[in-house]
Amino acid sequence: MQRENNRSLYQQCFQIIEKGVSPEVRREIAYLFHYEMARSYYNQGNYLMAKKYFALALNEQPNNVELSAILVNSLGLSLRNERNLSAAADTLLAYRKRFPILEENTNFSAMLANAYAACFGDAFEKGKLSEGETFLKKFEELVASQPQISFESELIGRAYSEAASFYFNKGQKTKARALIEKGLEFSPDNRELRVRKQMIR
Structure with missing residues (x-):
């Protein structure tokens, strides 16, 4: 069955085997079924479906560190072409709420931090002050808690260049310089920030 990658057969077997077994045995069977379904989709590059089934498997074993790491990888791959930055951040937050173990995964936190940075950079570029400040605060709070x-x-x-440009264009040079310096704390060798620093004096 594994060699043929027959997901329909997986489903049929699961429905037959789960009947008449104890709750504990059913959970173990459900875990194996969802994991195999996820693995099948993952190996075919269907990361959206893989994400769905890895999550269902994690429902059965919520403290499984190895499985949570695989889910994080699937999440990243499924969101790599997401153009709605806010939606991507919301998706990550929903998974973190659903599976608290993800908070212990450094790669997941990095993915969320990068999503926040992309969101506040995009917001400031579009002149959305409130949204930009909200995501900037979330980014810096997350980084402070997980350095x-x-x-x-x-x-x-x-992201920090866009934020600095926004405030510079509003005549708030001190705020703009502070943002450049903050960005350089996170990325000391960033060329764009260094150029901006020379421009905003």
Whole structure:
């Protein structure tokens, strides 16, 4: 069955076997079924469906660290082409609420931090002050609570540059300079931020 990757057969077997067994046995069977379904979709590059079934498997074993790591990887792959940045952040938050174990995963936290950075950069670029400040605050609070997480340097540079440009254009040079300095704390060698620093003096 594994070699043929027959998901329909997985489903039929699960429905037959789960009948008449104890709740504990049913949970174990459900875990195996959902895991195999997820693995099948993952190997075919269907990360949306893989994410769904890995999550269902994690429902059965919510403290499974290895499974949570696989789910995080599937989440990242399923969201890589998401253009609605706010929706991507909301998706990650929904999964974190559903599975508290994800808060212990550094890669998940990094993914959420990068999503926040992308959101506040995009918001400031579009002149959405309230939204930009909200996501900026969420980003910095998350980073402060988990300083070990890593960032995408170019993303951080763009986000803080957009925020600084917004305030600079409003005549708030002190605020703009502070944002550039803050961005450089996270990404010291970022070229875009260094150029902005020279421009905003």
